[in-house]
Amino acid sequence: MIFHPDIYERPAGEIARIRDRLLAETVDRAIARSPYYRETLASTGPVRTAADLALLPTTSKEALQARPDDFLAVPAREVAELVSTTGTTGSPVFIPMTRNDVERLSENERRGFSWMGAAPGMRFHLAATMDNLFVAGLAYHEGIRKVGATAIRVGVQPAQRHLDLLRALRPEGMVAVPSMMAALARLARDSGIDLRAVAPRKALLIGDAIRGADLASNALGRLIEDAWGSELFSTYGLTEAGAAFHECPAHRGLHSHPDILLAEVVDEAGRPLPPGDAGELLITTLQVEAMPLIRYRTGDITFAVPGDCPCGRGGMRIGPILGRKAHRLKIKGTTVYPKTIEDALVAIEGVENFVLVADTEPDGTDRLLVRVGTHRAGDSAFRDAVGEALLAKARVTPAIVLDSPAAVDALLYEGGRRKPRTFVDHRSPGSGDGFPR
Ligand SMILES: [Zn+2]
Known part of the structure; x- marks a missing residue:
């Protein structure tokens, strides 16, 4: 596995070349090792660039649920972790990961934390669970380890416990779901606690969107910003992809990591949509060993953000998730x-x-x-x-x-x-x- 931590600073043409080479490797490897892709991609032409990708069929969650073993591209002895989706629709999907896949997950999150300014000595209050097969808690813990910061593994706890630990340890960073941040704000207000006095300077918010389609904070984001006074960073991750998109300090959409995954926004026929047009997000994993996914239908609706990010980082950005396609x-x-x-x-x-x-x-x-x-x-x-x-x-x-x-x-x-x-x-x-x- 070769990561390119500086990929965002390279010219657009070079980013595309790296991405295309990793894409070609992914497709070749999936056809060679995954029975599902050997079957579904047997009659397709060679894939050498992202443009060729549009010619391939999409992969549905239903296929993953029905034939999980046919997606496995490594021998069982190489599987180091099994993680699972929450299973809000239908039966849960179990995702195998090799050691290198966990390393890929760590690198993906390291970037997100480093964009927040995380560094050795900086404490992060982690309010994401490590158990129950959830990938998120593992991902954030790994990312903090890799960036060299300090992890405070709080997990899912009663609100009072969170407030007590925030007061006792004064972390500079936090990882939480927005609804929990809002609930803590209510508790602090009702019990006369000065939340801003113990609030971390920065918070990574997972799960629900805190931005609107205009990329500015939505009502939930504003509520949290007002109560906590923290700088909020949004992220969108997908268990099946073993990766996430991250906001940079410019807060103008969620950056993809071009050497870790390839994102497309498509219409109902699977055709790529121009930036700004809302459609379904498809994910192709890059550098995944255990279960590579090609054009995986996330069921989530978003759009590619037009233009360049003011931060100067290259690669694609997506907007917030506007909703579920099925809804x-x-x-x-x-x-x-x-x-x-x-x-x-x-x-x-x-x-x-x-x-x-x-x-x-x-x-x-x-x-x-x-x-x-x-x-x-x-x-x-x-x-x-x-x-x-x-x-x-x-x-x-x-x-x-x-x-x-x-x-x-x-x-x-x-x-x-x-x-x-x-x-x-x-x-x-x-x-x-x-x-x-
Ligand atoms: Zn940016």
Whole structure:
């Protein structure tokens, strides 16, 4: 494995040459070693550049779920780690990694931490779990080790424990999910703790997006910035890819690491879209040994950020994840993702919680009901204000019902769920715009 830590400083042509050489190696190796790719890529022509890639078939999560062993490209004795996706849709996928794959993961995260200014002596409060087959906790721990900083492995703990450790150890960096940062902010406020006095200077936020389509902080990002006063760095990682995209100090999109993975944004037919156009993110892993993936459909919607990053680093950048492809709604001709509506709702004063319910109209189009939990449930002027805010931010006018926060909570955790479900999809398969779900 040969990494190119300085790849971002090279001219665009040279970045493309390195990437294309690694891509050709990946495809050749996958055909030679992975039964799945030997079969699916048997009749395709040689792949020598990223442009050739568009001619190859895509790889679905369903294929990975159905035939996991056929993707393995190394003997079982070389597998050092097994990690898993969370399995929110269908059965989980187990991803084998060799020692070199773990090293690739470490290098990928080392770059993200180094862009945050991590250095020996800098302490990082790690609020990502190391257990339960999750790759994230391992990735951040490895990245911190490789950059030479100090890891504080807190993991998933009650909010008070986080605050106690922040106060006791005064870390300069933090890794957490945005909802946890928001929950800690609420606890600190309610218990009269001065959060800014113990807040780390920088935080790497994983999972949910903290930026909007304009790349500026969304409501959740602003809420965290206001409460913590920390500089936030967004990241998007994918278990199956064993890699992540990272924000640089310019905060103008998420950089890909061109010698570690190749990203494409495509339309429904798998054709590459121009920068700025939203479509599905496809990932081709570079330098992966155990389970190389070619044109893997992430199911996530984003766009390639047009133009160069002010930081001067070359290579592709993606925007925030706008939503899940399977959740896409078309309401009265307007395409919208539930996430856009959720981001708008979070910003409205008086909205305590909410659940979005999608259904199919008799004519086959999508219908959306937004049930808002609020202490102003009888206030029709408030309902109108919510409607206006959604029209302004999400360009749609769904049906809005006001309810008590407790009633909405009951829906969010229906069936004894551990994590709230904010989007309930009752649409009949194949309805609406005919998108496969
Ligand atoms: Zn940059």
